[in-house]
Amino acid sequence: MTSTLPRTFCEAFQQTAARQAGLVALRTVGGTRSLLWSEYADRVRALAQGLTALGVRRGDTVALMLRNRPEFHLADTAVLHLGAIPFSLYNTSSPQQVAHLLTDSRARLVITEECFLPVLNPYVSALLVPDPDALTAFGARHGLDGKPGELCRHPAVLAAIETGLAAANSVLSRPEQVRAHTVITDTWQPGSDYVTHTRKTRRTPIHQHYATQIEAMYTHHTEHTATANAGTGTGTR
Structure with a gap:
């Protein structure tokens, strides 16, 4: 056969x-x-x-x-x-x-x-995790009290982060610029669930744990863009 x-x-x-x-x-x-x-x-x-x-x-x-x-x-x-x-x-x-x-x-x-969805979204977003030592030093210089997690929510700290982000965006091309961000009050130590001992981020557990914050950044940016376009008489699809 x-x-x-x-x-x-x-x-x-x-x-x-x-x-x-x-x-x-x-x-x-x-x-x-x-x-x-x-x-x-x-x-x-x-x-x-x-x-x-x-x-x-x-x-x-x-x-x-x-x-x-x-x-x-x-x-x-x-x-x-x-x-x-x-x-x-x-x-x-x-x-x-x-x-x-x-x-x-x-x-x-x-x-x-699911862990790759942030990469597939049409613009760059960022979870910002301030260094606790830098936060403590910033607080000492500006007379701010509180633990690093508390300082992350202080208006002066948030304003400094916005200034630093704007400076970083100014030297990036438009597609590379961070359009939306969220400041994380947690501390990511090397060797933790989110950062390796060599300080590389662990993408999957980060996206799983912070999925709500990540999705909110894209939702908020999309709504803001649609509102701005409506005000100028243009439209988005």
Whole structure:
């Protein structure tokens, strides 16, 4: 009996899934999660139906901004089954780089995770975490009492932060400027849930813990922009 060679990637995928239905197709590092080929094919079919319902068609481009997880392969394969073109966005890309790639590729859809939503928003926002030692020194110079968390809410401190932010924005290009910010009264110490020992921020736990504040920055900025445009007789979409 001779087998028919697959003519396309999708045909090869379906043949493999049927032939090796009970074997593991995808497995996470350490084996904490795994998918059989039959499960892989079922998930791809369901995702392809969902993407079709969202308007993805043959020839469309679909961006994927996901970490190294099984869902990346599920989404990637589902997009290919529709004759669409998947492409990856680097997780370390800046909002400006992401915006350029999405515009240049004319992506119809982005498949991503919640932790990357701030990068996909159309402007830069910032959670500002003042250094507690700097706050204490500022308070001593200006005769202000209180702990660092209390000083963060003092009008004089907030005014100084606004001045510093304006100075930083003045040397940045317009797309790089911080359009909205929130001052955080918590202290982020190296080695904590939010900052590594080498002082790199931990994006996922930060977004999970401060999701309400992050969303509020974008909501407030959008409402403010719409109000300003209404006052000048222009509109936004």
